[in-house]
Amino acid sequence: MSRSKFVSLFKSSPLYDFLIPFQRAPNQWVARYIIIVFAIIVRCAVGLGPYSGQNTPPMFGDFEAQRHWMEITTQLPIREWYFYDLQYWGLDYPPLTAFHSWLLGKIGSLTDVSWFALDVSRGLETDDLKSYMRITALLSELFIYIPAVLMYTRWMGRYYNKASPIDQTIIAAAILYQPSLIIIDHGHFQYNSVMLGLSLFAIVNLLENNYVLCSVFFVLALGFKQMALYYAPIFFFYLLSVCIFPFSKMNLLRLVSVGVSVLFTFVLMFLPFVYKGGFGQIIQILIRVFPFDRGIFEDKVANFWCATNVIIKYRQIFTQDQLKKLSLLLTLAGIAPASITIFIKPSKNLFTWCLASCSLAFYLFSFQVHEKSILLPLMPITLLLNEVDPDVISMVCWIANIALFSMWPLLKRDQLSLQYFVLGILSNWLMGNLSWIRMYLRRAKIPVLARELATPVLPHNLFWRFVIISSYTLASCLHILDYFFEPPKQLPHLWVISNVILSFGCFMLFWCWTNYKIIQKATFKVKAN
Structure with a gap:
């Protein structure tokens, strides 16, 4: 694969225009800092707007949930963290989120102890508190997710697509300006970037054959948010495969080291709770983290259950236990193609594809899915921008836009309409997906600079062109x-x-489509390692 071919896919994009002047080796570090600074500016601009639950008592929203967890972790002994006032915003994420909340709460208390005063601080919405919370989300992403993206694109450029350093920076920028994560973490307000960043660090270490570090980082991702389980089957089957195949040369030492690293990391996370409150703490944490009693869905989400519930009223036909079993069967069927493929053929260039398929299957078929859960499949999907294939890039851009659209009802409730439209337009403009407008401007005799349309707006396949144009038309309507x-x-x-x-x-x-591409790639000789 030639470097020039890779660049040509983004040649018509403003990202290319902004960064290509820094392609000389001594200047390429400037390009990386430019995309990071601009990413920070965009996130700060989004953070000036409303957030989840603003001025909506008595429960407020996710902003208050995150603040409240800082309150209970800093004001209560560790044995009470997962038991305290579960009717309000009881802690229901794994231990690493609790420790993250404790750390941020302690740091924030150095500025103003009233922000996290037990019980009396509920619903607090001062400008100082809002600024602090926004900064914590920004720094969490800056220290974890952004470096992971840069490391991933660097590995892909060196060993897979042979992209030059400046091309790697352009791809990293395209991934970082994906609007859905920005608007949820810095608008709606959450810390998804931490879990996604830890998962991405796990991917990078897997690509580097650092299987122990890969296991540690993935367990940390699970320890931050349980939704990282969307990725678990692919990590599990890949690591298992490289440990036991071929049977004649089974790497027992690798298998034991991976298993011990997983177990040791879990023990370290749960040990403080067991030490202070006994083994009952583990049971309570698991009950809080996996709330199966809430039902198959709470709100209207773009997954199988909510979409088909229009015709089949599942909760009137099936019991809760039956729905759990149905969900499990459908989820297992959904993740099977990717899981089996990566187990039989543990190729590195298949890994991200399988992650995308598996996590999307979890989103579509699993139990208790939220609108924001689309961020999990969206992470490996956007990593596919590293593929040197215009059709793949056009499909990724399309589904990223649909993912943002799927969260519109949630964002509208949060009064983030302006941020929604601006980020959607900005990301597509940066990627060059609006470059087709030049053609119509020239036809209207409006003088614009003629330019080669290199960025792939639509795939070559007529079926997918029809699907994408139709979906955009219907979404606009x-x-x-x-x-x-x-x-x-x-x-x-x-x-x-x-x-x-x-x-x-x-x-x-x-x-x-992802499963088709996985099967297609798996049946051809690929550069795996």
Whole structure:
């Protein structure tokens, strides 16, 4: 693969225009700092807007949940963290989130102890507190997720797609400006970038054959947010495969070292709780972390259960236990193609593809999925921008836009409409996906600079062109209807349900496409190691 071919895929993008002047070796460090600084500026701008639950008592929202966890972890002994006032915002993420909250709470208390005063600080919404919380989300991403993205693109450039350093920086920028993660972490307010960054560090170490470090980082990701389980089957089957195959040369030492590192990391995370409160703490943490009693879904999400619930009223037909079993069977079926493939053929260039397929299957079929869970499959999907294939890049750009669209009802409730549209337009413009407008401007006799349309807006396949254009058209129509018209009184959720069905259809088609690409790649000789 030639470097020039790789660059040509982004030749028409503003990202290319901004960064290509720094392609000389002595200046390339400047390009990396430029994309990081601009990423920080964009995130700060989003952080000036509203957040989840702002001015909406009594529960407020995710912003208050994160603040409240800092409150209980700094004000209560560790044995009470997972037991305290579970009717409010009880801690329901794994231990590493609790320690993260404790650290940020301790640091914040040095500025103002009233921010995390037990009970009396509930619903606190001062400007100083908001600024501090926004800074913690920004620094968490800056220290964990952003370095992981740069490391991943550097490895891919060196060993897979042979991209030059400046090309690696352009791809890293395209990944970092993906709007969904920005608007959820810095608008709605969460710390998803920590879990995603730890998972990405695990991927990088796997690519480097550092299997022990890979295992440690992935367990840390699980220890921060349990949703990292979306990636677990692919990590498990890849590591198992490289340890036991071929049977004649089974690497027992590698297998034991991976197993011990996993066990040791879990023990370190849970040890403080067991030491202070006994083994009952582990049971309580697991109950809080896996809330199966909440039902198969709480809100309207673009997955199989919510989309088909329009026709089949699952909760009227099946019991809770039956729905758990159905969900498990469908999820296992959904993750099977990627899991089996990566076990039989543990190739590094298949790994990200399998992660994308597996995590998307979890989103589509598993139990208790939230709108924000689309961020998990979206991370490996955006990593596919490293592929030297214009059709792949166009498909990734399409599904990233659909992912943002699928969260529109949530973002609208959070009053983040402005951020939604601006980030959506900004990311597509930076990627060059709006370069086709030049053609129509020239036809309208508006003088614009003629330019080669190198960035792939649509794939070559006519079916996918029809699907993408149709989905964009329908999404635009839904936005217009949502803005100008109230839904019928007998169907008050019509626009939301339409969003769910459209997004689900796109996600299902993309999942089928990823499995097709996995099988296609697995049947050809590929550069694996």
